[in-house]
Amino acid sequence: MDLGEHSFFPAHQLAMPGNRASDFENVALPHAASLLRYALHLASEKSRAEDLVQETLFSAWRNFRQFKPGTNCKAWLFRILTNLHYKQMRRSGRRPEVQVEEQEARLAAPEKVSASQEMREAFARLTFEHQEVLQLAVIEGFEVREIAELLQVPQGTVMSRLSRARASLRAALMRGGNI
Amino acid sequence: MNCDRVHDVLPLYLSGELRGEEMADMRLHLQECEHCAMAVQADRELDNALRAAMLEETADVSAVLDRVHQRIAAPWWKRRPQLISLRMAAVAIILVFALIGLPRVYVHQAQRNMALAAASDHYEDLVLLRHSDWEHKPEDVAHFMQAQFPQKQDLLSSITPAGASLEKVRLCKLRGTSYAHFVFRTGTVETSVYLLANPKDGASYQASHLRDGGHGLEVAGFSSADLTGMVVGQHSSVPTVEIAHRLSQTL
Numbered sequence: 537m538d539l540g541e542h543s544f545f546p547a548h549q550l551a552m553p554g555n556r557a558s559d560f561e562n563v564a565l566p567h568a569a570s571l572l573r574y575a576l577h578l579a580s581e582k583s584r585a586e587d588l589v590q591e592t593l594f595s596a597w598r599n600f601r602q603f604k605p606g607t608n609c610k611a612w613l614f615r616i617l618t619n620l621h622y623k624q625m626r627r628s629g630r631r632p633e634v635q636v637e638e639q640e641a642r643l644a645a646p647e648k649v650s651a652s653q654e655m656r657e658a659f660a661r662l663t664f665e666h667q668e669v670l671q672l673a674v675i676e677g678f679e680v681r682e683i684a685e686l687l688q689v690p691q692g693t694v695m696s697r698l699s700r701a702r703a704s705l706r707a708a709l710m711r712g713g714n715i
Numbered sequence: 716m717n718c719d720r721v722h723d724v725l726p727l728y729l730s731g732e733l734r735g736e737e738m739a740d741m742r743l744h745l746q747e748c749e750h751c752a753m754a755v756q757a758d759r760e761l762d763n764a765l766r767a768a769m770l771e772e773t774a775d776v777s778a779v780l781d782r783v784h785q786r787i788a789a790p791w792w793k794r795r796p797q798l799i800s801l802r803m804a805a806v807a808i809i810l811v812f813a814l815i816g817l818p819r820v821y822v823h824q825a826q827r828n829m830a831l832a833a834a835s836d837h838y839e840d841l842v843l844l845r846h847s848d849w850e851h852k853p854e855d856v857a858h859f860m861q862a863q864f865p866q867k868q869d870l871l872s873s874i875t876p877a878g879a880s881l882e883k884v885r886l887c888k889l890r891g892t893s894y895a896h897f898v899f900r901t902g903t904v905e906t907s908v909y910l911l912a913n914p915k916d917g918a919s920y921q922a923s924h925l926r927d928g929g930h931g932l933e934v935a936g937f938s939s940a941d942l943t944g945m946v947v948g949q950h951s952s953v954p955t956v957e958i959a960h961r962l963s964q965t966l
Contacts (some may be wrong), residue, residue: 560787572774586779593783593842602845610790619842627931645774655768667926674762675769679730696725702758705765 563609564596570610570676571617577671577681578621590625592617611682618686658708666701673698716740721751729758798834800874802931830934830945832889836896837907837932837947840887849883852894859884863895864910874908874963876958888922908951908962910944935959939966 546572571592575585595616601610659667672678672686673694680698684691716737721744725901727733728741745752810827839845850859863886865868875881879899887896887909893908935946935955941961946955946962 565783568780568783569774572776572779573769576774589776590782591781593779594786597783599843599845602843615844616842617861619844622903623842623949626881626949634943651764652768652771653886656772659765659769665834670765671769673726673730674765679732680726681732690833695726696721699722706757 539560559586560597560600561607562592564600564603564613567610567613571613572618574614574671575617575621575666575677578618586690590619592621595620604700608682610676611678611686614678614686615675658705658711661708662701662704665697666704669694670701670705716742716744718748718751720752721745721748725755728755729762757821775785827937829889829892830936833894833909833945833947834932834934835889835905836889836909838898840885841898841905841907846885846887849885851883856881856884856939859886859895870910870966871897874910874962876901876906876908879906904949904952906958907947908944909947909956910942937963940965 543593561624568589571589572585576582576590579585579588592613596613659670662670668687669683672683673680678686680694681689683694687694721728721741724733724737724741728738733741741830745755786830847912850856860867860871865924868924871881874897876899882905883900884895884897889909892911894911897908897910898910899906920934924941932947933950933955935958937944937946939960942962944959944962946953948960
């Protein structure tokens, strides 16, 4: 069996019925890296982001019989992760942290950086909401419709937020001297 | 299609969601308008550069996958109990003590099961987003209310918690019984109200409060002269007992 670079666990190693195991392996687990990328955006600490992804995958595994084959598994996993995150935030009374000032100060230090590094730093200077829509649309490849469902906002809001986010990113790059 | 419209639908075009006539109009406009064509190209290049830069630093997910693997590969008798399972066990112990220690507070088995089913349904609907057959639009909600509660004209306003607004409603099955599941939102706090759909005479439950009904939720049941239901919310965030008490008095 060709597992490919995104397949992590051969079905025969998993103590569960063959079809369900291989389906979970092939359909859900390849999205683990994407989930962690998004979790790192939502949660500021790496350990918390990893716990969030772990809990998401556990939850997905427990409920995998409910998943309809052929539907968008990545969107389903992201919904679970987002809901778990906001549920934890509500429980702990925390709010998203946006450390713009700290990042600005760090970026002010003169140093030679690559174009990719400049891009990442410009992205880091964006607001939480702008980072979120760009990450979901551009990096993770979700459609506007899916992002609207995930963030529980109208599609029009996602579209305008995306336009503004791209403009902000371009402005941040110009300030950094990349454009 | 004019330049303003191109700007409006550009996110859909870039994500490949633009279809049919609008897609054809967009293509035609881009052939004719150099300014818009350049803007589209610039956004594409920006997206490509952002994607490449962000994916260059790949998040190391191996530690998480190791833990997931250990968990799902282990035989069931060796699995570490989940937090939720521990909570459920704690709830069971509390319930046993409550029943033994407080014999006068008799909680009917069916009601307790129903409360757990409601907590589970709330979790599935609001965390896992398992269902999509919700009514959101005011006219659809009005139609739903007319179909399920034809004798109760102002029911929706009566069950809306203070300061909250209705987000959505759907018909669900709790242990084989149809309930209308209302979701109310106050800021980020969600409160579920379950009402027995198409209530008939004779259906009755005692009022009860099941704290920590699984998933950190609490459930408060109520029954009034005509209606039976439950209120579900996050423990310490939603005053379920208060809401249930009000509903038992006012409905």
